[in-house]
Amino acid sequence: MENIIATLPEKMAVAQAVASQYDSPTQAITIKSAARECFRLFTEDEAKSVTRVQMVLAWVEAGFTPGEVDKVLSEALLMAKEADTASGFNAAGKKGRAAYGLNQSVMASRASECRTVYGAATQGALSMMKEKGWQAAINLGRMWLEEKGKLWDGNNRPTKDEKAARKAAKETHKAFVEAASANPMKAGENHAEYAARLAQEAAHLTKATIVAKMVETLKGWDQKCVMEAIHEFLLGKNPDELRMMASQLQADADEIERAQDIARAARSEEEAPM
Secondary structure (H helix, E strand, O other): OOOHHHHHHHHHHHHHHHHHOOOOOOOOOOHHHHHHHHHHHHHOOOOOOOOHHHHHHHHHHOOOOHHHHHHHHHHHHHHHHHHHHHOOOOOOOOOHHHHOOHHHHHHHHHHHHHHHHHHHHHHHHHHHHOOOOHHHHHHHHHHHHHHHOEOOOOOEOOOHHHHHHHHHHHHHHHHHHHHHHHOOOOOOOOHHHHHHHHHHHHHHHHHHHHHHHHHHHHHOOOHHHHHHHHHHHHOOOOHHHHHHHHHHHHHHHHHHHHHHHHHHHHHHHHHOOO
């Protein structure tokens, strides 16, 4: 296993070489110069002329938009990736965070924090941020944005209902894709008819997915709790619905019993002496 501490000086030298390629030809703050400074502040182990908070607030005071901040962080992540590659890291065959080298992993984590500090500073917390250390600024930013119901880029934070609606829409889309894959358009069927048939199939798939998830959840419960939950659910049904459910349960029980009888008979035949 690689000795991270022993190789840090070499990695830092490589990181500095990569960062120097992004030096801005002007003194004015630009996307690339901001990215270079961001990369160095978070990955190089040396004295810094500015703090992390001062760096992010400089973006605010320079009038950087959320889109431009995203570009800064993307550039910094690219520098981190190049530095890792130059220092010998190989991401081949790796997925997710395992495909990140030391520098890229650090930058990916810090990028989210930068967005939080930037977002709060642009939405009323600028003066309070100026006296904060990095972690205190992050904590303030998270609290500030949550209280205002905002995301870092100024958009409204989605409500629970909106999150649920997005999740439902995603599941419905997935069900439509699966339904279309399993049910190609029939000869002579027009687009309206095909769409209606797919909608029906997707509804069945969506219901099946919901039921499967509920069943998996119930499997982890104590049996007594499951029965109590079912009883509470049934109390809200009218007599006709209860009789229909009971009839279906009886039919299911009979089917299971028949299947068990067939399985027992088959085993008996296999075990009988020739």
